Amino acid sequence: MVPTRELALQVSQISIQIGKHLGGVKVMATTGGTNLRDDIMRLDEIVHVVIATPGRILDLIKKGVAKVDKVQMMVMDEADKLLSQDFVVLIEDIIAFLPRERQILLYSATFPISVQKFMSKHLKKPYEINLMEELTLKGITQYYAYVTERQKVHCLNTLFSRLQINQSIIFCNSTQRVELLAKKITQLGYSCFYIHAKMMQEYRNRVFHDFRNGLCRNLVCTDLFTRGIDIQAVNVVINFDFPKSAETYLHRIGRSGRFGHLGLAINLITSDDRYNLKNIEDQLVTEIKPIPGSIDKSLYVAEFHSVDPDEDGIEGGAKNKEL
Template identity: 30%
Template sequence: MLNRKRYRREEEEDKSSDEDNYVPYIPVKERLKQTYAKLGRLTQLKDEGKKTKSSSECEMDNEDEEEGQVWGRKSNISLLDQHTELKKLAEAKKESAMEKQLKEEERILESVAERKALMGVAELAKGIQYDDPIKTSWKAPRYILEKPPSYFDKLRKKWRILVEGEEVPPPIKTFKEMKFPKAILSALDDKKITKPTPIQVQGIPTVLYGRDMIGIAFTGSGKTLVFVLPLIMFCLEQETALPFARNEGPYGLIICPSRELAKQTFDIIQHFTEYLKRQGLPEIRSCLSIGGVPVSESADVIGKGVHIMVATPGRLMDMLDKKIVRLDICRYLCMDEADRMIDMGFEEDVRTIFSFFKGQRQTLLFSATMPKKIQNFARSALVKPVTINVGRAGAASLNVIQEVEYVKQEAKVVYLLECLQKTTPPVLIFAEKKQDVDAIHEYLLLKGVEAVAIHGGKDQEERSRAVDAFRKGSKDVLVATDVASKGLDFANIQHVINYDMPDDVENYVHRIGRTGRSDKSGIATTFINKANDESVLLDLKHLLIEAKQRVPLFLATLQSENEKYLHLGDDNGCSYCGGLGHRITNCPKLEAIQSKQASNIGRRDYLSNTAADY
């Protein structure tokens, strides 16, 4: 009896345990749903995609979910439809990533934007603002003004001229229609200049109307005449109305970043004023104020009354501080290679120079490379400016055949001789360091090459002699640092050799721009190797692609991490420095400047604390 009871109890316990472990039957379809839900990649993408979809699409998705529709091979949705949907989701995610990148770039550009306006101290202190440009007596011919706006738009489109600004003056196709006197036209003929270039077609009338202007055009496009010819016309008008008295002037001021460029601009002005004098027109006096030239030479001209002054920032600051020259009646200011000047550390000097003006002036800024950061900064000092752009700011001239070659560091000097055989003289060789310039110069002389060299370490007399000898053709090769790369115009340069790739792609554009000028063609050869920074090489790669040049294999294989974000929005490349191979989020130039500023802050703090302690 006991055994039987025990048996029944055990049987009941076994039964209850079976009920506890019972698993209900799940159909195959439901099990597949659960599996796909666990794997969940498609479902997860679908859920994320809902955030970017319209409300109607979301309602459709909810209906699908209610019907128990799940993505996958066994789903009611075809694989082709699933693929299309996934592609849309991927595009939506990509677009949101791009928007995020653009917002980040705007934030960075805003954070590094210049807060201090490019204006005089007195103007800032008194809150002086000029609302209207300076008025001039010049007017375009009536038959041109009567033409419809569509005519001017066609002309600009034909010459690839982009303009921004209010009430942009009309482009004019000939120098004669610009109302220049016969003396100026004769001087142009003597230089074999018969018709204006695109930047001159739009730029000269803009300046003659008295408008402030930012002029951007590729190297060798004739930017110098855009600001020189109108200035001579204004000074001629002033001198005719009321001759300049002793110690009066200048009326026009041209600031250049290098001595060589200032000397070249001064010589161009002298050429035109000589022709005016020969024709019996009033004498227009100009002076050159640069380091290495005695101040007394400038002071003599200023004593007679000077109309035009061409200067470098350092010497000009010195003369203003010593009251050798005043800007009381100066109404015309031009900064040539303006972005280079600011990059070279002259920004504070330029600000101080603005403080010496006693009234409104017409301000002109010119360069081949002018990133948005510099343009935005410059606009603070300009009144209703007109921006004239012929080609992209920072683009290389299409007349230059760019060749990039991989050359080991130790083989560079020897390979130079081989490169010199590519073309006939004259040839320009650029190097970053002064000691490299001297070494190359010495090596070429030993090999029997007629060469001269210039760099910042040589005195001005030696530099002037070297440049003059090269211009006249008595020397075949000029070896130089970047002092010769900005704005200098040498006739018929056949070949430019970059002994090393500069740290800044803007310098590269200026260097190769010494050849292929005035619609002539030229060759630029650049040596690169593993010592070069990858970010600069990426900029170079994209510059070559833009100019439709051959990209060597070792450059073509270079890929940046953010390659997919290189061409966002309307602007290409970096909005800070203009480089095409990176964005502002990883700009090496910006990073270097910020590092320098940080180290200077630390140094100043240390020095001030030390001074306080003692």
């Protein structure tokens, strides 16, 4: 069980690869926005593992197409999101169809009260494994640039010209701002895709697939793209709009520094964001530093790691004053 279609696509691809080594495990992904008839036909055949978004799998269960009375295990990825107000009623409905003897596994980077309540209600003597101290922000260097709203695009242009970006993800706080910024970046002469929840599913899939395969260097998106998406080539995340919560911040900047790689997170901060910046630092027990005159490439570029620092970073002039 996953909260977004993109994550379902990614998990199914990985599950299919693993399944090849497990005697031909049959894997199926089913999400909203895709053809229901295709899913019904697929479930006529043998399926061992279903990767699904909650609304679609519940629909298939209620139609009697997905028979879950013998399901032994339900895995909830991004459990905090699945147990938020958006999904929790659907999850409770799905569990009601499962057999009493089943195993439920929860995976989450944050552990809000909703997850704790769910655990006490549905899990019997669960084991709790906490890897957050090792994993959360390890390998990610965080900076902020203090700017006015009008300076943001100019600042972004400076970052693009000075940083050694393999691939970057740039976050905005609304779908409208995503489209406007993507247009600006293209006008500046940089390759850029964009993705948000109001786009047609087919187009979202294509953008996700093409960006993952390296067809474009920069992706502008909303928080749709924050959870669980593993694109190893991403070494820079930019919060063009600073997030409101520590949880969102954690998920956003976690798009860089995946699999032990190094990553850089740069936050464009206006006067309205100052309180949030301090609050997020306190909650995550981390330090977001002012952006320096030059950024050591060994902090975020793999081939420079554990080599002499290269000082050819952000430097000098009027541009630096705005950073």
